[in-house]
Amino acid sequence: MAGKTVLAIIIEQLEEAGVKDFVFVLGYLGDKIQDYVQENFSGIRAEFVYQNDRLGLGHAILLTKEYVQSEEIIIVLGDTVCEYDVQDMLQQDVSFLGVKRVDDPRTFGVAEVDEDGKINRVVEKPQIPKSNMALVGIYKIKETSLLFDCLETNVREGLRSRDEFHLTDALECMIQKGARFQAFKVLNWFDCGNKDSLLESNATLLKKFGNSIAPDHHFENVIVVPPVSIGKNCEIKNSIIGPNVSVGEHTTINNSIIRSSIIGSYADLFDIVLEESLIGSDTEVKGETRSLNIGDNTEIDLG
Secondary structure: OOOOOHHHHHHHHHHHOOOOEEEEEEOOOHHHHHHHHHHHOOOOEEEEEEOOOOOOHHHHHHOOHHHOOOOOEEEEOOOEEEEOOHHHHHHOOOEEEEEEEOOOHHHOEEEEEOOOOEEEEEEEOOOOOOOOEEEEEEEEEOOHHHHHHHHHHHHHOOOOEOOEOOHHHHHHHHHHOOOOEEEEEOOEEEEOOOHHHHHHHHHHHHHHHOOEEOOOOEEEEEEEOOOEEEOOOOEEEEEEEOOOEEEOOOOEEEOOEEEOEEEOOOOEEEOOEEEOOEEOOOOEEEOOEEOOEEOOOOEEEOO
């Protein structure tokens, strides 16, 4: 997204604020994520935990218990990018939950916040919300032992919401047991959990940071319409790229028009018009005009 992976943006934000110890909970394609972190972030100490059964975020956090040595942790979801002062939040001597006002909070965890910023209650995807403050996926927790106690209780007693063990339910358990949480409002929230929000976030970040085109590329008869981000060693011929396009490294594009899309690394696009599309890495796509959402390691001929 905007020339970087979502994961890279998250790690860099935390690393710049002084965070060195990370625990990554991995699922599908977890080995690729582990390789990516180890190859690109040698300055951090990383542990990797695999969640083989998709039982929810609460279950995922519980799997990290044996690796957590500190009584204070920060949890950041891997599909969310926010603009906020990480260092300032870490220096505060209270627990924080990141929030952002939204028009329709029914698809998010929701925080009920008083006028002093204290969070009195959190609810996962309420049908009748009493607040429009959505939890954005950033949690600073000081009472880590209590968090794991609540998570273990919920899993042991089978306390699920919509067939999953939610972190929100454990946080509410903590509040009921006396834990105090303050709300902090993030400046911007780029939700990358689905195609539409990912493309919208990509466009916003490209506009914010401007063009980023690696110098070691080969262009021939190419029109670039800013803003775009194009990775290193890309070969692009007879094509129009942009606006709002991110292209990964070592990608080949020929006789194509690409608008408002994200293209992965080592992709091969030929004779196609793409708009509002996601194309995974190691993917080959040929022919016609489409709006596509294609995963990694795919070959498609639309001719």
